[in-house]
Amino acid sequence: MARPATERLRLGVPDIGALLAPFPGRTAATTRIAAASTLTVLITAMYGTPEAAISAYVIFFINRADRTSSIVMSAAMLILISIIIGLVILLGAYTLDNPMLRVACMAVVSATLLFLTSASKLRPVGAIVAMIVGFGLDELGLVPAGELATRGLLYAWLMVAIPIGANIVVNLVLGPSPRRLACDRLAHCLRLAAQSLRDPASDGIALGAVLRDGVQPVAGWLKLAKFEGSASAADVVALRQAAASTMAILMAADVACRQPGAALPAAQAEPIADTLDAMARMLDAGGYPVEIALSLPDAELPPVQQSVRRELRSAIERYAEPDEAAVPHTAPPPAKAGGFLDADAFTNRTHIHYALKTTGAAMFCYLLYQQLNWPGIHTCFITCYLVSLGTAAESVEKLTLRLAGCLIGAVVGTAALVYIVPALSSAGGLLALVFVGTWLSAWVAQGSPRIAYAGFQIAFAFYLCVIQGPAPGFDLTIARDRVIGIIVGNLVVYLVFTRVWPVSITGRIEGALAALARQWQQLVDARLPDARRQHAAAALGLQGAIAQDLVLARYEPASVGPASSWVDDCRRRLGVLDAIAGPLFLLAERFPGDPAVAASLRALRPAEAAHAAEAGGTAPGTPPAHPMTDHDTQTRDALLALVDKRLADMPPDGPGTSPSSHAQT
Structure with missing residues (x-):
């Protein structure tokens, strides 16, 4: 997939034209x-x-x-x-x-x-x-x-x-109104997902962009919509569920586009794409789709395709309909009184600098x-x-x-x-x-x-x-x-x-990479769909921010900035995380809490992997606690193979090993 213009060090005329496009x-x-x-x-x-x-x-x-x-x-x-x-x-x-x-x-x-x-x-x-x-x-x-x-x-x-x-x-x-913006954003995401399902060979830049920041603003807009009265409490709950479902649809579409052998056949992809377009029209009109019946032809599909199909169908049919039994548990916890100042206001020297x-x-x-x-x-x-x-x-x-x-x-x-x-x-x-x-x-x-x-x-x-x-x-x-x-x-x-008085961007990148690994771990550990999808949106948004910072790191003077090898390692690590995002999400959706998935993720945090090995932790390949059918086992093994193959390309050491003796914080 071609790198978007926002992630290139030098922008050419075509890149600038793309950035100026409506x-x-x-x-x-x-x-x-x-x-x-x-x-x-x-x-x-x-x-x-x-x-x-x-x-x-x-x-x-x-x-x-x-x-x-x-x-x-x-x-x-x-x-x-x-x-x-x-x-x-x-x-x-x-x-x-x-x-x-x-x-x-x-x-x-x-x-x-x-x-x-x-x-x-x-x-x-x-x-x-x-x-x-x-x-x-x-x-x-x-x-x-x-x-x-x-x-x-x-x-x-x-x-x-x-x-x-x-x-x-x-x-x-x-x-x-905030509600109008939320509906428009969700409709745009659904149309891009439909387009990618119809044409999996497309470059995927637009789909990657909405994966990084397409759904994240919706939660804030819904809070504002409730505050100003343009959306009732019931509408906010439904649209919050719609945002979570949209995230699942985008992740499944990303797997279909990027993973080998995951693209759905036209007989399966066309009705799904048509349904997504119809749902987008409902959102454009200011409403949201409910009670969706998605009719797909029966077909024996390979495990990864079957997993993509299942995730799309589940997210579409329950698009704006939260599980009533789960609503009390999925509601966001009461926010702590954050106060006016940041938590690190008096400990982080960056502010006073x-x-x-x-x-x-x-x-x-x-x-x-x-x-x-x-x-x-x-x-x-x-x-x-x-x-x-x-x-x-x-x-x-x-x-x-x-x-x-x-x-x-x-x-x-x-x-x-x-x-x-x-x-x-x-x-x-x-x-x-x-x-x-x-x-x-x-x-x-x-x-x-x-x-x-x-x-x-x-x-x-x-x-x-x-x-x-x-x-x-x-x-x-x-x-x-x-x-x-x-x-x-x-x-x-x-x-x-x-x-x-230079301050290097490396400290921010290192902290963001550590936070990203924690987000993926929390996604795998989450047992509720809404929580997993929120973690996915946060993780992908953080990946986009890190990608931008890695571009900026190239601009730092040699006396301040990191070594090129450090930036390259960070970029490879981020590329691996981007590649496993889709399969990892499908695994967490289908097999929540699977210890084999958690074990695979330890490659992102080598220190924890060593600690788990010393403590006799769960080894990769350990079956999940719940019983599975043969078909479930095949699907799980196929998705794990995709994840493990990408993780094998991870640089052996984390990027936080003294990027530059000159970097200041």
Whole structure:
């Protein structure tokens, strides 16, 4: 199977074209961002508030796929920024006449907020909040009197409050409900499964993508649907079961496509695919299929094909119908009070490192343009908060996207200033220009992480060039200085995160691989179908994240990153796990708790295998405790043979054996 573009180190033109291709929901999300940003520019033009470009850019950070989370996040951010601006006003009373104290307050407050960005639930918006605080304190140094300083801080509040209000309005009008998104996602997954069953020889990239992240968001959307009232409790239970069944269907379809001799004959595959398409149409209509009768011709199939057929049939016929006896047991356990901070907030040094590095980069840029007396490049200070990342690998990989996006946005914005803006006679023309530019950059930003950062930077540079005030502006000097500021900010962040204080991505990969092995072990041990399918979805999502991190690891400098052999071993290990996912899932579904399956999985964790051998644990090949027919035995042996064959290709040692003496954590 060809590797998807998101897992290649270097992207060619065909790869970029694939990443820019439409997918379900991309057009709607892009249009909402463009509408909210344009409405923000309209409001700022009506009231003449400063920094309208940054206000429009805030929309990119607070808009979410569904209307409920977008509105809740917007309201929460408004409350938070109001509290923070109040804090800044208090600080301003003591720092207005003391530049050194003001800079010290900027650094302390910035580091605190960035620490919370890394180590708490403030993560989605913390960097924006830190940037607003820095901007507010900076405004204090530009005014001669306390009343004007207060007015400047209120403008800083409006800089965020206006896009928040615009985002709420647009999502109330255009935002899809969480239930609608859940049904659309399940329908998309079913169609891809049907397509793969009809054409097992296809490359399987689309099927692999939905296996990694297709079903995972559904559980969150269903919680939001219950919260907003768009789905009853009974509908949520049924759709949660539908998500679990969809996961089983996708896993069975993956086995049929990828394992030798597992593809179903056309006489079996066609009626199953037709049924899946019909189920997808029901989900598109906002409902969910129940009481499905799947009629298949009788046929003697090889064991693996028989296992695929059985799993598909079981998942389809009980698609949205949970076992009433199992419902009390399959309901998720009461969540622990997680609190605001992460569990490792004060033990993981990564959080404080991130805060100090980003604050250091931002303060360097602040002092740079102050000492140069070049306020036009103040965007370097803002940029540090918007582009800071956790590891050297991410910083290097994203630098190219940032600079490319910045240059594209600057070229487009400058061309608009030269050829389009002079022809505009009203604010309406400027709004149309903003809508088009936002739509194009948001289309990129809504794509894969491999290109999303470019979309953010295109929008940022475009806004800073085109939106120069409440009316069309023509000053190319402003555009030039702002673009220079963006480039300076990007380069400073790059140098700090890769040369001054680098953090390798290897620690994150090692932890994720260990967590992945635990997920597969929990899947095999689970006795209830819903639990197995949830573990499968989590494991495949984690595999996708690790694959992305392994691509990023190649970008790290040799003094920081892992050796190539370590990355290759991790990649082979991940490839083995990807290959056994389908057969392992079918084994766990058909023979839950089988000790032979658990014994095979010990190859993923050599230390546990040695411990089990010393303790006289169950050896591979031990029959399960429950009686089996000859046909069951054949099926089990055939699936175990697929798993064992792949596990034999596993690197002998785990990847956590000192990947690089230079890697820092």
